[in-house]
Amino acid sequence: MKLYDYYRSSAAFRVRIALNIKGLEAERESIHLRRKDQRSDAYLAVNPQGLVPTLVDDDGTVLTQSMAIIEYLDETRPDTPRLMPADAAGRARVRAISDAIACDIHPLNNLRVLRHIDEVFDADEATRNELWYKHWIDEGMGGLEGMLAGSGDTGDFCHGDTPTMADCCLVPQFYNAERFGCDMSGYPTAARINATCLALDAFQQALPEVQPDAEA
Amino acid sequence: MKLYDYYRSSAAFRVRIALNIKGLEAERESIHLRRKDQRSDAYLAVNPQGLVPTLVDDDGTVLTQSMAIIEYLDETRPDTPRLMPADAAGRARVRAISDAIACDIHPLNNLRVLRHIDEVFDADEATRNELWYKHWIDEGMGGLEGMLAGSGDTGDFCHGDTPTMADCCLVPQFYNAERFGCDMSGYPTAARINATCLALDAFQQALPEVQPDAEA
Numbered sequence: 001m002k003l004y005d006y007y008r009s010s011a012a013f014r015v016r017i018a019l020n021i022k023g024l025e026a027e028r029e030s031i032h033l034r035r036k037d038q039r040s041d042a043y044l045a046v047n048p049q050g051l052v053p054t055l056v057d058d059d060g061t062v063l064t065q066s067m068a069i070i071e072y073l074d075e076t077r078p079d080t081p082r083l084m085p086a087d088a089a090g091r092a093r094v095r096a097i098s099d100a101i102a103c104d105i106h107p108l109n110n111l112r113v114l115r116h117i118d119e120v121f122d123a124d125e126a127t128r129n130e131l132w133y134k135h136w137i138d139e140g141m142g143g144l145e146g147m148l149a150g151s152g153d154t155g156d157f158c159h160g161d162t163p164t165m166a167d168c169c170l171v172p173q174f175y176n177a178e179r180f181g182c183d184m185s186g187y188p189t190a191a192r193i194n195a196t197c198l199a200l201d202a203f204q205q206a207l208p209e210v211q212p213d214a215e216a
Numbered sequence: 217m218k219l220y221d222y223y224r225s226s227a228a229f230r231v232r233i234a235l236n237i238k239g240l241e242a243e244r245e246s247i248h249l250r251r252k253d254q255r256s257d258a259y260l261a262v263n264p265q266g267l268v269p270t271l272v273d274d275d276g277t278v279l280t281q282s283m284a285i286i287e288y289l290d291e292t293r294p295d296t297p298r299l300m301p302a303d304a305a306g307r308a309r310v311r312a313i314s315d316a317i318a319c320d321i322h323p324l325n326n327l328r329v330l331r332h333i334d335e336v337f338d339a340d341e342a343t344r345n346e347l348w349y350k351h352w353i354d355e356g357m358g359g360l361e362g363m364l365a366g367s368g369d370t371g372d373f374c375h376g377d378t379p380t381m382a383d384c385c386l387v388p389q390f391y392n393a394e395r396f397g398c399d400m401s402g403y404p405t406a407a408r409i410n411a412t413c414l415a416l417d418a419f420q421q422a423l424p425e426v427q428p429d430a431e432a
Contacts, residue, residue, distance in 0.1 A: 048362025049316055061305050064363075065319070068311035075304040088291040089277050095284035100265060102315070103281070107323040112355075120347040121337040131336040139328075146264025147280075 001026040004046065004054040006033050007211035010106055011066040012053040013172035014165075016206035018070045021163055022080035026055065030213035033111060067098055070165045083165045094159050097147060097166035101173045105140030109133050109176070129180060137177045141187045144170075148189040156196050163197060171197045175208070217242040220262065220270040222249050223427035226322055227282040228269040229388035230381075232427075234286045236418035237379055238296035242271065246429035249327060283314055286381045299381045310375050313363060313382035317389045321356030325349050325392070345396055353398045360386075361403040370405065372412050379413060387413045391424070 003019070003026040005012045019026055031037045031052050038050040047054040047064050055063045057076075063069045074083045084091050107113070109132075117123055117132060148154045158166035174194040177184060184191055197203045208214060219235070219242040221228045235242055247253045247268050254266040263270040263280050271279045273292075279285045290299045300307050323329070325348075333339055333348060364370045374382035390410040393400060400407055413419045424430060 044362070048366055049320065049359030051320070051359070061308075063305075063308050063312065065312035065315040068308045068315060071311060072304055072308040075307070088288055089279075091291070092277075092279050092284045092288040095287060096279065096281035099281040099284060099318070103319050103323050104265065104267070107319050108329065113324065116348075116351065117337075120351075121333075121339065123337065132332075135332065135336075143265030143267070146260070150264055 001058055002029065002056040003027070004029050004031050004043070004052055004056075005211070005213070006031050006052045007208045007214045008111075009033065009052045010110065010172035010176050011051070011102075013175070013206055013208065014066040014102075014168040015053045015055065015069050016211075017163075017168045017171065017203055018073055018083055018165070020202035020205050021083065021168075022073060022077055024073065024077065024080065028212065030211075032213070067095075067102055067165065067169070070168060074165075081162070083163070083168065085159060085164065090153070090159060093151075093153055094164045094166045097144070097158050098169045100140070100144050100147060101166075101169040104143070105136060105173055106176075108136040108140075109180075133180050134182055137180075137182045138186075141177070141184070141190060145187040145190050148193065154189065154193075156193070158193055163200070163202070167193065167197050170194060171203055171206075217274055218245065218272045219243070220245050220247050220259070220268055220272075221427070221429070222247050222268045223424045223430045224327075225249060225268045226326065226388035226392050227267070227318075229391070229422055229424065230282040230318075230384045231269045231271065231285050232422035233379075233384040233387065233419055234289055234299055234381070236421050237299065237384075238289060238293055240289065240293065240296065244428065246427075248429070283311075283318055283381065283385070286384060290381075297378070299379070299384065301375060301380065306369070306375060309367075309369055310380045310382045313360070313374050314385045316356070316360050316363060317382075317385040320359070321352060321389055322392075324352040324356075325396075349396050350398055353393045353396075354402075357393070357400070357403045357406060361406050364405040364409070370409075372409070374409055379416070379418070383409065383413050386410060387419055 005028045031043055044050055053066055055069045063072055070083055117128055153159055155161040157163050158170060171194055221244045247259055260266055269282055271285045279288055286299060333344055369375055371377040373379050374386060387410055
C-alpha cells in the first residue's frame with residue numbers, strides 16, 4: 001500500500017491512526033500542501049480533488065477521502081482490529097460522530113479555507129482565529145459533546161471500549177483546535193476520550209510532529 | 217419512522233431521496249431552520265447538534281447525519297433498492313464521491329455559514345455570493361467532475377447504472393448551486409447525471425418546492 005500523506009493534514013492523520021490500529025504498513029509519499037504539491041499534474045492524476053490523503057492498495061485500487069479509506073481498510077482487512085461496530089445502529093452512530101467532525105467542524109477550519117478568508121475578507125489572523133476558527137470549534141464541539149455525553153453507547157472511546165473510526169476523527173480535530181489555542185475544557189467527555197486515545201501507541205505514532213515530513 | 221425535516225435543507229433532501237428510492241414511508245416533522253426551531257430544547261434532546269435531518273426508526277433508534285442515515289436504511293432494509301454497491305471498492309468510491317460533496321462543498325455554503333460570514337465580515341450578499349459561495353462551488357465541483365469524468369465506474373449515475381448514496385448527495389448540491397446562480401456548464405458529467413436523476417420520480421418528489429413545509 002502507498003499513502004499520499006502530509007504531516008499536518010487532519011484527514012491524513014485520521015488514516016495514519018487507522019493504519020496503526022490495524023497494524024498495516026504503507027509506503028509514504030509526502031504531498032506538501034503549503035507548497036501546493038497537491039496541484040501538480042502528477043498528483044491530480046491520482047486524486048482529482050487535489051486533497052490528501054490518497055491510499056493506493058496493493059492491487060492498484062485508488063482510494064480517496066479519509067473516512068471512505070478507513071471503512072475500506074476495515075472491510076478488506078477484517079482480521080485486524082475492527083474500526084466499525086458489528087451492528088447497523090452502532091455503525092450509524094460511529095459514522096454520525098465521524099461526520100459531526102468531518103462535515104461540520106473540520107471543513108470550515110482547514111488550511112485552504114483559512115487562507116481564502118484572509119484573502120477575500122482581508123481578515124487579520126487574530127480576528128479570523130477568534131471570530132471564525134474558535135466560533136466553529138465552539139459550535140461543533142458543543143454538539144459533539146452532547147452526542148457523546150448524552151449516550152450510553154459512549155465508553156472508554158467514542159463508541160464502546162475500543163477505538164473506532166470516530167476516535168480516528170476526534171483526535172486530529174482536538175489536536176488542531178489546541179494548536180489554535182482553543183480552550184477545550186468545556187467538552188469534558190470529548191477531552192477524556194482524547195486523552196484515552198493519546199495514551200495508545202497507535203495514536204502517538206500518528207501525531208504530526210513524529211512524521212518523517214514534519215517541519216520545525 | 218419519523219423524519220425531522222426542513223424543505224430547504226440539502227442534508228434532509230438527501231435522505232428524502234433515499235427514502236423515496238427505497239420506497240419507505242416516514243412521518244414528517246418540519247424543523248424551521250430560519251426560525252431557529254432547531255435550537256429548541258425539545259429538538260436538541262433529539263439531536264444535540266441542532267441540525268436536520270434526524271430519523272427515528274420504528275424501534276426508537278435515533279439516527280443523525282444524512283449519510284449515516286442513508287447507509288443505515290440500506291443496511292437494515294436490504295430487500296429494497298440498494299444505495300450502496302456490493303463490493304468494498306465500490307462502496308469506498310460511493311462514499312468518497314458523497315464526502316467530496318458533503319465534506320468539501322456543502323459545509324462551506326450552508327445557511328449557518330453564510331449567515332456567520334455576513335455577521336462577522338460585514339459582507340454584502342453580492343460579494344459574499346461571488347467570492348465565497350461560487351468560489352467553493354468551483355473548487356469543489358471541479359474536483360468532483362474530475363472524479364466522475366475520469367473513472368470507468370461512472371455510468372448513467374455517479375457509480376454504475378442505478379442511483380446510489382452519491383446521487384442522493386449530488387442532486388441537492390446541484391440544486392443549491394443553481395439557486396445561487398452558479399454556472400454549472402463547466403461540469404458536464406455531473407450535469408448529465410443530475411439530469412438523469414431528476415427524470416426519476418424519487419428525486420422529483422424529494423425536491424424542496426414540493427414538500428409540505430415549502431414556502432413561497
